[in-house]
Amino acid sequence: MATVKLFGAFQDMAGWAEREIDVTTLGAIKAAVAESDPRLPKRLDHPSTLVILNAAVIPHSLRRDDAPVSMSDEIAFGPPVSGG
Amino acid sequence: MIHITRDAIDPAALLAEFSAGRTETGAIASFTGLTRGAGDGGPVALLTLDAYPGFTETVMAEIEAEAEARFEVQDILAIHRWGPISVGEPIIFVAVAATHRRAAFEAVDYLMDQFKTRAPFWKKEEGPDGVRWIEPRAQDHQDLARWAPETPDR
Numbered sequence: 001m002a003t004v005k006l007f008g009a010f011q012d013m014a015g016w017a018e019r020e021i022d023v024t025t026l027g028a029i030k031a032a033v034a035e036s037d038p039r040l041p042k043r044l045d046h047p048s049t050l051v052i053l054n055a056a057v058i059p060h061s062l063r064r065d066d067a068p069v070s071m072s073d074e075i076a077f078g079p080p081v082s083g084g
Numbered sequence: 085m086i087h088i089t090r091d092a093i094d095p096a097a098l099l100a101e102f103s104a105g106r107t108e109t110g111a112i113a114s115f116t117g118l119t120r121g122a123g124d125g126g127p128v129a130l131l132t133l134d135a136y137p138g139f140t141e142t143v144m145a146e147i148e149a150e151a152e153a154r155f156e157v158q159d160i161l162a163i164h165r166w167g168p169i170s171v172g173e174p175i176i177f178v179a180v181a182a183t184h185r186r187a188a189f190e191a192v193d194y195l196m197d198q199f200k201t202r203a204p205f206w207k208k209e210e211g212p213d214g215v216r217w218i219e220p221r222a223q224d225h226q227d228l229a230r231w232a233p234e235t236p237d238r
Contacts, residue, residue, distance in 0.1 A: 007134055008206030009217040050204070055139040076136060080219045083144075083164060083203025084117050084176050084196055 002069050004029055007078035010044075013037040026051075026058075027065025029075060044077055052076040085160070086144040088135055090167040093174040102161050102179045109158055113188035114179040115196055121171040124221065127211045131175070133166040134206040140164075147198045155191040157182045162195060166205060197227040 001020035011017050014036035021032050034041040043049060051058045053075050058067075069075060095116040103112055119131045148160050159181040169175055178195050182188040200220065207218040 005136070007136060007204075008208075011134075012215075012217070052136070052139055055136075055142055076139070078136070078204065078206060079217065081202065081204045082200065082207050082218050082220045082224070083205040084199040 001071055002029065003074040004033060005074065005076040006033070007050075007076060008081075009079050010040065010077055013039050013043075024069060025065060026063060026067040026069055026075070029069060030065070033077065043079070048080045050076070050078045050081065052078070085162070086141055086148055087163045088137065088140055088144075089163060089165055091165070093163055093165050093177050095174055095177045098161065098163060098177050099179060102159075102181070106181060108183070109181045110183050111185035111188040112179060112181050113185070113192045114177065115192050116174050117176040117196075119169050119171050119173050119175050123209045123211070123216070123218065125209065125211075125216045125218075126213050128171060128209045129212070130210045131169045131171070132208045132210070133169065133175070134208070135164075135166040136204050140166075140204045144199065144203050147195060147202060150198070151180075151191045151195050154194065155180075155182070156184070156187040157191045160191065160195070162199070164199070164203065164205070194231055197224075197231060200224045201228050 001022050004021050005018050006014050021029055023029055023032060030044045034044060047060045051063055054073055099114050121128055151160060157180050161179045163177045165175050178192055180188045180191040201224050209216045209218060
């Protein structure tokens with residue numbers, strides 16, 4: 001089970017912040033998350049969305065749907081950030 | 085040093101501690117960001133920042149390292165608050181120590197422009213009109229572009 005975390009507006013859209021999801025690819029994780037709200041599929045695929053695997057950002061060019069995700073991985077999705 | 089905290093920030097105490105005992109420093113510049121009562125979308129009663137502990141500090145430390153490489157500075161301190169923050173309270177404190185003032189001013193300016201668009205915090209404003217999530221403004225991206233490397237003429 002990979003740990004999936006959502007941040008910012010994605011959390012409100014989905015109605016949850018953290019879940020264990022039993023899949024093995026990035027595409028399957030996105031599909032599972034997207035089931036929570038019809039606005040999510042487009043947002044999860046957007047270049048400005050942060051996709052963070054084990055505390056490191058996956059660049060947009062490397063976010064292939066067949067990218068493997070293992071059971072011990074933690075993967076997070078968040079909208080563009082705004083500190084300060 | 086980079087630090088994120090859910091506790092209140094005391095800029096005066098942080099600046100005093102940061103400044104103490106420096107005999108080789110000629111300049112300290114600091115910045116304190118406060119929570120405003122009026123956001124771009126209307127009045128704000130409460131600001132809540134979500135962070136991703138572990139990842140948020142990692143990205144902020146990368147920005148700190150960039151500033152150290154780019155400017156002649158001796159020391160950097162950046163404390164960012166997260167969680168619920170009332171209007172008028174400090175949200176961020178940044179201080180830079182350097183031999184001369186220009187590097188200190190520029191490093192603080194650089195750090196803030198980078199934090200505004202890159203530090204992983206998700207901001208939610210609550211006011212009489214409801215709840216709004218805040219994303220970087222066009223102005224924030226223009227501020228960031230000030231630091232882009234110049235391309236030489238060919």
